[in-house]
Amino acid sequence: MHRYGEASRPNPIAAGLALLLTAVLIAALVHSGIRHAHTKATRLAVVNLSMAPPPPPPAPAETPPPPQPRATMPQPLVVLPNPRPVQIAVPDPEPAAPIAVSVxxxxxxxxxxxxxxxxxxADDLATRMLSGPPPRYPTESxxxxxxxxxxxxVTLGVDGSVAAISVARTSGFQRLDEAALRAVRKWRWAPTIRNGEAVRxxxxVEIPFVLRG
Structure with a gap:
């Protein structure tokens, strides 16, 4: 006979099998949950990334047709009888008073x-001469x-200076004529008075050019 309690000893093999089975179930449940969560996340990501199609463009507004020009009929001309001319009597204007204009x-x-x-x-100008240096004899001459x-x-002015001069008779040599003109232009005479006024x-004037020796 067995004693009470001897037959209830735990069986180590059965306990090990039970633990292994429990671990397998837990692993299966955990794997299944992770896979389900991954599938759900994938579905959610796909749904979130999908974009709704753009709305269709609005239909173009219909442009109203341009207004058609209305045909207008010309108005008939109305011929009026010639009225009698109106005669207006215009009174005669009163004569205007003369206007005095001062010139x-x-x-x-x-x-x-x-x-x-x-x-x-004057026949002789030498009598009233004040200054008359003789002309210079040209070297070439x-x-x-x-x-x-x-x-x-020679024509003298009222102040006694030479107003006009010209060659009345040449010496036959241009150099001598020009030397005489240059010298006499600088001569001065006393003014000539007639009846209390100076006159021209x-x-x-005679200028001789003579070579000596």
Whole structure:
């Protein structure tokens, strides 16, 4: 006979099998849960990334047709009878009173310019000469033995200076004529008075060019 409690000893083989079976079940459940969670996350990601199609573009608004021009009929011309001309009597205008217009007096005429001084003819101008240096004998004329007498026509101004001069008779050599003109242009005479006024004097001056030796 067995004693009470001897037959209830735990069987180590059965316990090991039970533990192994429990571990297998737990592993299967855990694997199944992870796989289910992964599938759900995948589905959610696919759903979240999918975009809704864009809405269709709005239909173009219909453009109303342009208004058609309305045909207008010309109005008939109405011919009116010729009215009688209206006669209006216009009174004669009264004569206008004369208007006095003052005409400005003409400005006084400018004074007439003084008459040019009279010119007298003098036979000899040497009597009233104040300054008359002799002309210089040209060197070329000396070298070529040119000689002669120049007769100059001279007009003196009211102040006694030479107003006009010209060759009345040439010496026959241009150099001598020009030397006489240059010298006499610088000569001075005393003014000539006639009837209390200075006058111009016209006369001649003789310039001889003589070589000595």
């Amino acid at each position: 400005p007096a003409a400005p006084p005429a400018p004074p007439a310019p003084p008459a040019p001084p009279s010119t007298i003819q 000396r070298r070529h033995r040119e000689r002669g007498t120049v007769l100059l026509s 004097v016209r006369g001649v």
